[in-house]
Amino acid sequence: MAVGQCAGSVVQAVVVYDGQVLLVAQTDRWELPSGVPEPGETAAATAARAVYELTGYLVDGSQTLSSPDGATPAVVCRLLTELPSGDGRLAPQQIRWAPLAKAVASDADVPAAVRDYLRGHMPA
Numbered sequence: 001m002a003v004g005q006c007a008g009s010v011v012q013a014v015v016v017y018d019g020q021v022l023l024v025a026q027t028d029r030w031e032l033p034s035g036v037p038e039p040g041e042t043a044a045a046t047a048a049r050a051v052y053e054l055t056g057y058l059v060d061g062s063q064t065l066s067s068p069d070g071a072t073p074a075v076v077c078r079l080l081t082e083l084p085s086g087d088g089r090l091a092p093q094q095i096r097w098a099p100l101a102k103a104v105a106s107d108a109d110v111p112a113a114v115r116d117y118l119r120g121h122m123p124a
Helices: 043-055 100-105 112-119
Strands: 011-017 020-025 059-065 074-079 095-099
Touching: 011 043, 011 059, 011 112, 020 043, 020 100, 043 059, 043 074, 059 112, 074 112, 095 100, 100 112
Parallel strands: 011 074
Antiparallel strands: 011 020, 020 095, 059 074
């Protein structure tokens, strides 16, 4: 497998903007946008595609966060558009921007490597 490619596992996208992180609603919780890689797709491409398909926001995957336990890969994505295109599958009430502190310490389903990353980007 080429460097940066994923083998069918779910990839999560970490989109941070203006002190907040993008979350999407699932049945009973809020979590990071995520998707399953298509054949030959990198984790960064999967994360960017998943965010766009779910929310309509255009992002660019820039950094893969390593997980010590080999859990679900997470990719830090840079927000390229401040407003969603309207092409996302989720309704506006299923998308929210949560303050970093809330995402780190609350009901959001956020892996440990992502929590560590977010803690390092919280305003002092």
